[in-house]
Structures are given as structure tokens and as C-alpha cells.
Amino acid sequence: MLEYHEKYADIGELDHARDIIRWGSDYLLKLFIPPNATSDPIFQNVAHLSLQVGGAKNDTEGGDNDTICWQRPEDMSYVRPVSSCDMAASDLAGEVVAGLSAASLVFKDEKDYAIRLTTAAETLFELAIKEDPTKQGTYTAVDECGGDARAFYNSTSFKDDLVWGGTWLFFATGNPSYLEYASRNFSLALQEERTSERGLFYWNNKLLGSAVLLARLLYFRDLGYPYKDSFASSANMTESVLCSYLSDQSFNRTQGGLILLKPDSWSPLQYAATASFLSKLYSDYLNLLHRTGGVCRDRAFSIDYILGDNPMKMSYMVGFGGQYLLQVHHRSASIPWDGQKYLCSEGNRWLHSKDPNPNVLLGAMVGGPDKFDHFIDERDKPWFTEPSIASNAGLKCLQELYCVLHLYTYYSSANFIIIQCEME
Structure with a gap:
């Protein structure tokens, strides 16, 4: 949105994109309660940052939760507790700061709204x-903060999140x-980075x-000493990684x-x-600087594999291509809209059904194949067929980058990109 x-x-x-960002921003604002922001004694002199609603733990013995209940969100009736954190959750704080700032x-x-967002971000x-x-x-x-999320989104560092938040806040x-x-x-965050995460x-x-x-600042804003050298190292790191x-x-x-x-x-x-998204964005910076070529010139890659140019001839984006998956691991997509409310105990009939989803989750990208290019389109195999906000974020950014710039060479159908942009 900011670049294009x-x-x-x-x-x-x-306007549509702004509405989506506003929805997420309003949600983030609700997550953060500064010290003394309310008359509730629980929040006196202490900041609170909510982490998630619901989870994987049963509230009572034999109770339902978000991982064992295959049910439409609109039908949920079981208790979904809120996990709350304090400022020791440095990584979570950094991520919220980045979101509000951007x-x-x-x-x-x-x-007025922009000031509200930046004020919350600066305070946090x-x-x-x-x-x-x-x-x-x-x-x-x-435990009381992210213990329930540990098995799903276990965080291994926090300095990178604070750097991310501070950069966006600037x-x-x-x-x-x-x-x-x-x-x-x-540089301290780099030392905290795991080798497997590079x-x-x-x-x-x-x-x-x-x-x-930071490389963007180097290229387009002359901040001079003492930032020039550190920004140059960031640019060198970026080019090294992207070329790798x-x-x-x-x-x-x-x-x-x-x-x-x-x-x-x-x-x-x-x-x-x-x-692919970061590579495309950074290459646009270089093009603006008329810096073509470089250490990895004449090399390129596209997202054709995701859209069907793969050994399975399967498009991993739902709704695109001649053959795309039909059994997305998604509760709302798999349960028909027939005016009835279904209990958790009734949900497995759709989870394990071999029928295509009655509701098409248009535009969603799933997990994808294994390291042998093998893919199984079955709803109860989430390692293949599950989509998520986190996994779709990069694809959506990349997709919008290409379609708003009208760069159709990486797709088999220009008409699809136009239609997809209009829908998005």
C-alpha cells in the first residue's frame, strides 16, 4: 500500500485495501491497554497486551477447543479464554508496534486516526x-502469555521484532x-538469529x-553519519541473501x-x-536507482510453481488454474451453508469427507507439497492443505505487486490477474 x-x-x-488495514489496526488497538488507561484495578500501573482469543486447551475435562472442534466460527459456543501478556513479551510488543506504525x-x-495509531505504538x-x-x-x-501458542508459533527471538517495530516507528x-x-x-539481533533461520x-x-x-533509507534518504555505514551493511546483507x-x-x-x-x-x-516478494520489492528500488545487474544479474525466478507449473500440475492457489485443490483444510469452507447450526461433535463428518468443499476459499494458498514435489489433496492432511494468514501474507503482497504493476509475464493468464485484483 505504501509503495504502490x-x-x-x-x-x-x-478503499477496499484501506478498509482491510483499518480492521486489523482497530483490532491491534484493542489488544494494548496502557497503564492506568481504565478504572479497573487490574490495569492500574501495569500495561497489558492480549495475545489470542481461544486456544488448544480444554476449559473443562472433555471440553471443546479451537483445535479439536471442526465447526464454523459462527456456530462456536464453547468458552474461548483470552491470553494476556505484560511487557516481558518483547517480540509481541515489537510486532504490534510495527503494525500500528505502518x-x-x-x-x-x-x-486523528493516524495520531491514535502512532501514540499507541510509541507508548507500547x-x-x-x-x-x-x-x-x-x-x-x-x-506460560500465562504464550504457553498455549508454544506448540504452534513458538518464538525463538525478540530483538528482531523490536528492531522491526523501531524501524517502522521511525x-x-x-x-x-x-x-x-x-x-x-x-547487529545484536543478527547474533540472536539461528543459523536455520538465515x-x-x-x-x-x-x-x-x-x-x-534500512536499505531503502540508504538509497532514498540522505541521513548521513552515523547511519550511512550501518545502512550500507544492511543493503549488502539484503543483496547477499536475495542472491542466495x-x-x-x-x-x-x-x-x-x-x-x-x-x-x-x-x-x-x-x-x-x-x-519472491522481498526480491521483487528490492529489485524495484534498484531499478529506480538505475542499478541493474549486480552480483546475481541475469538470474530470476517466478511464482509459476505455486500456480501450477509443478510436477503435480496442481495450482496451490484455490480457484486459479485448470486444476486446483478442492479439499482445503478450512472449517468454514468445508461445512455447507444450509441454515443449520452444527455442534463440534458433528464436525468430523466434513473433516474426513472426501467430497470437495461446498464453499470455495477463493485466492487462498495452502501449505503445498513435500520436498519430493508430492501433494495430497485431502482435508484431514493439514500439512498439505491448510491455509493460514501467516502463510498467505507473502503471496498476497507479491500477487498485488505484480498485478498492480501489470507485470503479466510471470502468469499464464493476464485476464486472471485483472479479475483477481478486482476481487482482492
């Missing part, structure tokens, strides 16, 4: 970085103290995203050509899509 908002306007999707730039024409960030360093940590390290406010924090702590940009590692943003995606020496690939950025995990498509 004029193109969104050209295709009539600007959104404030989208809504800079709505001054200051609380997070002033927390006792011995108490700073990951949200999943605290873009939103222009306050150099936030940039100073981000640039000073970037080259990844996803929910558990924001370093590469921050590096791209194209090297046969850095990452393994499936026989069909899919890069395996995290070979021991399922859902390989999400990492490939996000890598």
Missing part, C-alpha cells in the same frame, strides 16, 4: 524497550531516536525485512524447482512466496 498506493487507486482497490502511514490523511514501544533487560524475552517463554514519526535504536540493535522472512524472523527498510535464493549452492530445491528455505518444516510455499 497509486496503482491500487488505478484499479479501484484503494498503518498510521496508510491513514496519514486521517490525522517505550514500555517494551524500557523493560528490565533481564525480563525482556519471547511471549512463548511465559518511518511513521520521523523521530531519530527510534532509528538509532533500530540501527544500534540490528534467509527467512516470516512471523518468527523479521531481520531481512528490517534490512530492506538464486544460487544452487545456498538452498536445496525440489526436483520440480521449488526452493526449500526451511526444508524440515511443512508449508514450504509460504517461505518461497515471501522470498
Whole structure:
């Protein structure tokens, strides 16, 4: 939205995209309660940050929860507890700061709303970085905060999230103290990065995203000393990582050509899509600078594999192509809308059904194939057929980048891209 908002306007999707971002921003605002913000004694002198609604634990012996109940969200009646954190959840705080800050730039024409977003982001960030360093940590390290999420989204670091939040907060406010924090702590975050995480940009590692943003500052804003050298190292790191995606020496690939950025995990498509997105964005920066070529010139990759150019001839985006999966692991998509409410105990009939989903989850990307390019289109095999917000984020950014720029060479059908953009 920030880089290509004029193109969104050209295709009539600007207001729609803003509505989506506003919905998410309002949600993030509700998650954060600053100290003394209410008369409730629970919140006196203490900041609270809600993590999630619902979870995998039973509220009572034999009770239902979000992982064992195959039920439409509209039919949910079981108790869904709220998990709450304090400022020791440094990674969670950094992510919320980044989201609020980026959104404030989208809504800079709505001054009151933008100020509300940046005020919350600044308050949360200051609380997070002033927390006792011995108490700073990951949200999943605290049982009452992220204990229930540990088995699903276990966080392994937090400095990268605070750098990510500080970088976006600088873009939103222009306050150099936030940039100073981000640039000073970037190298510390690099030291915290796991070897197996290098080259990844996803929910558990924001370093590469921050590096791209810092390189953007180097290229398009002359901030001078002391930032120039640190920004240059960020740019060098960015080019090194992005070029490594194209090297046969850095990452393994499936026989069909899919890069395996995290070979021991399922859902390989999400990492490939996000890598494509960052590569496309950074290459646009270089094009604006008339810097073509470089250490990995004449090399390129596309997202054709995701859209059907793979050994299975299967499109992993629902609704696109001549053959796409029909049994997405998604409760609402799999249960018919027939005016009846179904209990959790009745849900397994659709989970294990071999029939196609009655509701098409148009545009969703699923986890994808295994490292042998093999894919099974069965609803009860989530490692193949489950979509998620996290896994679709990179694809949606990449898809919008290509379609708003009218770059059709990476797709088999230009008409589809136009239609998809209008729907999005």
C-alpha cells in the first residue's frame, strides 16, 4: 500500500485495501491497554497486551477447543479464554508496534486516526524497550502469555521484532531516536538469529525485512553519519541473501524447482512466496536507482510453481488454474451453508469427507507439497492443505505487486490477474 498506493487507486482497490488495514489496526488497538488507561484495578500501573482469543486447551475435562472442534466460527459456543501478556513479551510488543506504525502511514490523511495509531505504538514501544533487560524475552517463554501458542508459533527471538517495530516507528514519526535504536540493535539481533533461520522472512524472523527498510533509507534518504555505514551493511546483507535464493549452492530445491528455505518444516510455499516478494520489492528500488545487474544479474525466478507449473500440475492457489485443490483444510469452507447450526461433535463428518468443499476459499494458498514435489489433496492432511494468514501474507503482497504493476509475464493468464485484483 505504501509503495504502490497509486496503482491500487488505478484499479479501484484503494478503499477496499484501506478498509482491510483499518480492521486489523482497530483490532491491534484493542489488544494494548496502557497503564492506568481504565478504572479497573487490574490495569492500574501495569500495561497489558492480549495475545489470542481461544486456544488448544480444554476449559473443562472433555471440553471443546479451537483445535479439536471442526465447526464454523459462527456456530462456536464453547468458552474461548483470552491470553494476556505484560511487557516481558518483547517480540509481541515489537510486532504490534510495527503494525500500528505502518498503518498510521496508510491513514496519514486521517490525522486523528493516524495520531491514535502512532501514540499507541510509541507508548507500547517505550514500555517494551524500557523493560528490565533481564525480563525482556519471547511471549512463548511465559506460560500465562504464550504457553498455549508454544506448540504452534513458538518464538525463538525478540530483538528482531523490536528492531522491526523501531524501524517502522521511525518511518511513521520521523523521530531519530527510534532509528538509532533500530540501527544500534540490528547487529545484536543478527547474533540472536539461528543459523536455520538465515534467509527467512516470516512471523518468527523479521531481520531481512528490517534490512530492506534500512536499505531503502540508504538509497532514498540522505541521513548521513552515523547511519550511512550501518545502512550500507544492511543493503549488502539484503543483496547477499536475495542472491542466495538464486544460487544452487545456498538452498536445496525440489526436483520440480521449488526452493526449500526451511526444508524440515511443512508449508514450504509460504517461505518461497515471501522470498519472491522481498526480491521483487528490492529489485524495484534498484531499478529506480538505475542499478541493474549486480552480483546475481541475469538470474530470476517466478511464482509459476505455486500456480501450477509443478510436477503435480496442481495450482496451490484455490480457484486459479485448470486444476486446483478442492479439499482445503478450512472449517468454514468445508461445512455447507444450509441454515443449520452444527455442534463440534458433528464436525468430523466434513473433516474426513472426501467430497470437495461446498464453499470455495477463493485466492487462498495452502501449505503445498513435500520436498519430493508430492501433494495430497485431502482435508484431514493439514500439512498439505491448510491455509493460514501467516502463510498467505507473502503471496498476497507479491500477487498485488505484480498485478498492480501489470507485470503479466510471470502468469499464464493476464485476464486472471485483472479479475483477481478486482476481487482482492
